[in-house]
Amino acid sequence: MEPECGLALSARKVEYLKFIFETGGTVRTSEIASAFNVDPSTITKTLAELAAAEYIRHVPYHGVCLTKTGEQHAEFLVKRHRILSLMLVRNGLLPRDACNEASRFESQVTKKAVDRICHFMGHPRQSACGEITHDEDCLERGRGTQS
Amino acid sequence: MEPECGLALSARKVEYLKFIFETGGTVRTSEIASAFNVDPSTITKTLAELAAAEYIRHVPYHGVCLTKTGEQHAEFLVKRHRILSLMLVRNGLLPRDACNEASRFESQVTKKAVDRICHFMGHPRQSACGEITHDEDCLERGRGTQS
DNA sequence: CTTGTTTTTTGGAGTATCCCCAATTTTAAA
DNA sequence: TTTAAAATTGGGGATACTCCAAAAAACAAG
Incomplete structure (x- = not known):
């Protein structure tokens, strides 16, 4: 990757x-x-x-x-948005603000970073703006794998 | 503001x-x-x-x-970078990765958000990539002020 | 103090990502 | 089948980047 x-x-x-x-x-x-x-x-x-x-x-x-690819990618995009929003909420922002801030910058955050944050937060199922679903990649990543 | x-x-x-x-x-x-x-x-x-x-x-x-304005603004820019890097480190990223990710997206994060995150983290003095200095705005913000 | 090298600037041009308007084309409903 | 709505095409503009080649300025050395 x-x-x-x-x-x-x-x-x-x-x-x-x-x-x-x-x-x-x-x-x-x-x-x-x-x-x-x-x-x-x-x-x-x-x-x-x-x-x-x-x-x-x-x-x-x-x-x-x-397309199939588009759907898979969109799933990642939604998850990224929600993980980042949740991180912001957990760091002091109001849900609404968190969502707005995330929308502005999320396109610049790598999958690798999202997976690590997700892992760190314990693969949460609920964000400020919807449910979060987890893929294989994400569940594997973060423990020892620094790649 | x-x-x-x-x-x-x-x-x-x-x-x-x-x-x-x-x-x-x-x-x-x-x-x-x-x-x-x-x-x-x-x-x-x-x-x-x-x-x-x-x-x-x-x-x-x-x-x-x-200029004077430029210096004040640059102080904010550096602080923003460091607060966001620190938040990422505190959310599972390696310091180096945190710094790189932050550099990519920090330009899209408002001062308001930075002040709230900073407040939430307890106005830390040390980040992954340098010291953090705090201005008045920041020290006031975050408690009740939702503006 | 003039020559020659280095640094910087100017002018020109290209890519990418946005956006809108006007005109045309297609669809779909009456 | 006429017509109104929706979508597309073509043209144009803005911002934010980038590079290259040529001109200009600065500076150091002789």
Whole structure:
């Protein structure tokens, strides 16, 4: 695994991908556009990039859905957000603020770091903004493995 | 105080400003360029922007030094880095990794959040990467003040 | 005090990531 | 089948980075 694993997507793309994941199924351009208050044409362009990277399948004029890869990655993105939010809450922030701060910086935090924080916190199931599910990687990591 | 206080500078500018602060006195373009492994012309341009924002004074062909504002801000930047690094160490990361992760995302963390984390951690004097000094704002914040 | 080396700056250009508007295309409902 | 809504395309702009080549300034040595 590359050391910078988890930094492939920009902050904005992370937000869009999480939104698609959480909405579920086929998501329309207009849904994303209004959720983030940006012009639909901006969404179309970003979706094209996410599709090129094979995170989503885009049927023009109909909407997008996650690929298998996209879904796995989105699971990580959501977990990362929740682990970081929880860490902030456990370090003195209000849930709402924790969530906002995390959204701003989470795209810059590696998977390795998230797994270690997760392990340190005892693989919690509940965050400030939703449930946390744990993958194999995460459950293994953190004890002796400094890689 | 604006809610987004602390987000004025890009990640790169934060790094440059911290470097100028930590080097101290008058810093030359070439010093910054070699420290970050970028072309000197890139530094000249960024310094022009930092000078326009009045964080530094730039005497062409001679170097830059911090303004009063720049120095105060740099103190905050260094403290933010150290508080976040320390939080990561206290949440399971190795000091080196904590420092690297923090450098990547710190530019997106508000002063408000830093003050609360700092308060929560008991205004520590020592981080993974240096001493921490505390300002008035920080010592006041966090108890009841949710602003 | 002038030549030659080093440092810095200027000007030009490219990439990436955002964003919006206007016009066109497609879909879907009346 | 006409028409309104949704989506896309094409064009353009902003910010934040980056580098290279050429000009300018500084400085040291002779």
